[in-house]
Amino acid sequence: MKTFQSLKEFPPLVGQEVAVSDWLTITQEQVNQFAQATGDHQWIHVDVEKAGAGPFGGPIAHGFLTLSLLPKFFESTMEIVESRMGVNYGLNRVRFMAPVPVGSRLRARMKLLACEPIDNRGVQMTWEVTIEREGAAKPVCVAESIARRYP
Numbered sequence: 191m192k193t194f195q196s197l198k199e200f201p202p203l204v205g206q207e208v209a210v211s212d213w214l215t216i217t218q219e220q221v222n223q224f225a226q227a228t229g230d231h232q233w234i235h236v237d238v239e240k241a242g243a244g245p246f247g248g249p250i251a252h253g254f255l256t257l258s259l260l261p262k263f264f265e266s267t268m269e270i271v272e273s274r275m276g277v278n279y280g281l282n283r284v285r286f287m288a289p290v291p292v293g294s295r296l297r298a299r300m301k302l303l304a305c306e307p308i309d310n311r312g313v314q315m316t317w318e319v320t321i322e323r324e325g326a327a328k329p330v331c332v333a334e335s336i337a338r339r340y341p
Contacts, residue, residue, distance in 0.1 A: 196272040197313045197339055200305045208302050209267035213295040213324060214259065216251050221292055224255040246289050253286040256296070256331045260319055263298035264337075275340045279314065282334035288326060295324040303334070312340040 192209055194200070218238065225231045230252055233240045241249040261278070270276075290296065304316040314336060321331040 191266065192268045194268060194270045197270065197341055200302065200313060200315060203302045204305055206302060207299055209300045211263040211267045211298045211300075213297050214262070216255075216290055216292055216294050216296060218249060218292045221249060221251050221255065224252055224258070228252070228254070230254075246291060249292045251290040251292065251294075253331070256286065256290055256321060257284060257333060259296070259321070260298070260333065260335055263319065263321075264300070267298075267300065270339060272341050273339045277338045277340075279336040279338050282316070282336065284331070284333040286331050288323065288328055288330045290323060290330050294330075296321055296330065297324070298322075308338060310340055312338055314338050 221235050225236050234244055234246070235241070235249055235252055238249050299320045299322065301318040301320070302315060303318050304314075306314050308314045315338075317335045317337065319331075319333045319335050320329045321333075323330045
């Protein structure tokens with residue numbers, strides 16, 4: 191985990207990869223819980239037997255489950271000592287480029303695209319987050335995430 195003392199450390203990092211998360215394993219239990227929370231019970235995610243005969247040879251995680259891991263990836267990779275609060279401001283662009291089979295290990299690479307001052311001495315940061323699957327040739331998801339942080 192990288193530790194930053196203040197938000198002032200981020201503007202010089204624009205254009206750079208700032209952090210890479212540890213690997214995280216996707217379990218069938220997580221997929222089932224996500225299906226329960228969202229109402230998305232499509233068989234490709236939750237019916238292990240049917241999914242085993244499907245196009246991916248087993249169940250895959252929901253794309254939105256993969257996307258919902260962004261806060262965990264950020265939290266596990268960086269701490270900002272003099273920041274009391276962060277707010278998810280939204281997304282500019284999201285692409286799901288490859289499936290995430292249950293049992294896959296994922297990690298995220300965070301590149302800072304922009305860091306602009308906002309009200310209340312805060313900053314708005316735009317991040318390119320590339321989620322990789324261990325052993326895969328291409329990312330499973332690339333998202334442009336916007337967060338606001340306040341001192």
